[in-house]
Amino acid sequence: MKADRKQILEKLTEIILFADETARERCPVMDENTRILEDLGFTSVAMLYMAVSIEEAFNVRLDDVNVWDLHTLGDAVRLIERKMA
Amino acid sequence: MRWWPAACRFGDLVRVQTGSVWHYGVYLSDDEVIQFGPPPRGELTPPGQIRVCSTNIEDFAGGDTVEVALLSPLEKLRRLSPKRTAEKARARLGEGGYDLLHNNCEHFAMDCVFGRPSSGQAEAALSVKGRPAEVWLSRIPETLPDRAVVPDEREREILETRDPVLKRQRRWDWEVLSRLVQSRFSTGLGSLGLEKNQHGKWVSPRLFVSLAHSGDWVAAAALEEPVGVDIELWPGGDRAGRKALSARMLTRKERGRYASPELPETLALWTRKECLFKRMDGSSFEPGKIEAGDPTVRTFVLAGVGFVSVSTRSGRPVRLRLWDGGEVRDADVREWSMP
Known part of the structure; x- marks a missing residue:
């Protein structure tokens, strides 16, 4: 599945809102600068869940990736882009 | 050793209390007290920036009383000569690598005076294992x-x-x-x-x-x-x-x-x-x-x-x-x- 950055970000946002529908209230605008910890309040365990969701949604493997190094949604978008290329 | 607010002499091991810890140095003169990092008062220096440095006795004291190590006869025999202490301390000026438990101001001063680093404060902290x-x-x-x-x-x-x-x-x-x-x-x-x-x-x-x-x-x-x-x-x-x-x-x-x-x-x-x-x-x-x-x-x-x-x-x-x-x-x- 090929997707551009905008589509990847939209899909990521869907994943986040599915997991936590209140995220939109806390962070009305989710863009590539949105910080995963400070703005979305993701815990380290939540990052694990997100990694699994990303793998399923984008049909990629993140085994060789340390998802805890992702600090912004932009970091996640770039990672997914790289994996899908 | 005992500690006493006596007059300092060339090559003396000195200390000053800052809060709940002691800060150590080597006294060479009123204008030259060599220490590993400044006394921990006020805004603290990040460990990575702490260096062996020279100061004067007023800054070392910071308004508190400076105590001098009164060595026992055996300790006097064991210590390096004041001249050798001064050489060692001056040779280490600018040195970094500060570590609160393994390479602190007390380790430095003891090494300069006795030729062997040690820290009673660090040992006490580490001995809390139980x-x-x-x-x-x-x-x-x-x-x-x-x-x-x-x-x-x-x-x-x-x-x-x-x-x-x-x-x-x-x-x-x-x-x-x-x-x-x-x-x-x-x-x-x-x-x-x-x-x-x-x-x-x-x-x-x-x-x-x-x-x-x-x-x-x-x-x-x-x-x-x-x-x-x-x-x-x-x-x-x-x-x-x-x-x-x-x-x-x-x-x-x-x-x-x-x-x-x-x-x-x-x-x-x-x-x-x-x-x-x-x-x-x-x-x-x-x-x-x-x-x-x-x-x-x-x-x-x-x-x-x-x-x-x-x-x-x-x-x-x-x-x-x-x-x-x-x-x-x-x-x-x-x-x-x-x-």
């Missing part, structure tokens, strides 16, 4: 104190946090840490010189601290040795999701041992890995490379809440305390053992 490490747990109250925290960097960090849950967690865990430090070390957070290192971890040249939060619970630790703490509340999630988590977070050895861990085990293992990572001050958290069975970790079940894990470098016993904003009492926990 004494339980006290970790405080606290549930975030409805109303949080309305006051800025110190240092400024932490206050800014809290203000810039947009997620309201995380904001409350950060404000309260700092409050808990502050009370814990005051209770255990009779000092405020402002005197610890806390700052964030390059990995985003709060560090101090005087104590090791660790914070954790989950839901409306926070945990805080402050010790004389490296420590890491983690707390995780029972999450939701289906079994299939938990299996996927386990596959990702377990080491190869653990996957062989925990074929399909139930949720409690998964959470417990998770807290053990996180607290280890926090203690070891790594740059990148990779749970698949951290063995949860490390013997320095103690894990506890907080009834009705979740798991708390604590790792100290010495692997000493841990005492969990519950603070409700007023009293502190022992937490109702039971220790959890690795299967």
Whole structure:
């Protein structure tokens, strides 16, 4: 599945809102600068869940990736882009 | 040796009390007292920037009384000559590598005077191995104190946090840490010189601290040795999701041992890995490379809440305390053992 950055970000946002529908209230605008910890309040365990969701949604493997190094949604978008290329 | 506020002489080992610790130096003259770092007063120098330096006796004293080591006859025989002490001290000017427990001002001064580094203060701190490490747990109250925290960097960090849950967690865990430090070390957070290192971890040249939060619970630790703490509340999630988590977070050895861990085990293992990572001050958290069975970790079940894990470098016993904003009492926990 090929997707551009905008589509990847939209899909990521869907994943986040599915997991936590209140995220939109806390962070009305989710863009590539949105910080995963400070703005979305993701815990380290939540990052694990997100990694699994990303793998399923984008049909990629993140085994060789340390998802805890992702600090912004932009970091996640770039990672997914790289994996899908 | 004994200490006395006597007149200083060339080559003397000297010290001055700053708060609850002693700062040591080598006296050569009123204009030349060589020390490893400035006395820890006011704004503290980050450990990475501490250097062996020369100052005058007034700055060394900082208004307090300077004491001189009165050596026993045997110590006088053992010590280096004052001339050799001066040569050694001057030769080390500009040197770094400061470490609170293994290479501090006392180690430096003793090495210059006796030819061998030692620190009674550090040894006392390290000898607390038998004494339980006290970790405080606290549930975030409805109303949080309305006051800025110190240092400024932490206050800014809290203000810039947009997620309201995380904001409350950060404000309260700092409050808990502050009370814990005051209770255990009779000092405020402002005197610890806390700052964030390059990995985003709060560090101090005087104590090791660790914070954790989950839901409306926070945990805080402050010790004389490296420590890491983690707390995780029972999450939701289906079994299939938990299996996927386990596959990702377990080491190869653990996957062989925990074929399909139930949720409690998964959470417990998770807290053990996180607290280890926090203690070891790594740059990148990779749970698949951290063995949860490390013997320095103690894990506890907080009834009705979740798991708390604590790792100290010495692997000493841990005492969990519950603070409700007023009293502190022992937490109702039971220790959890690795299967």
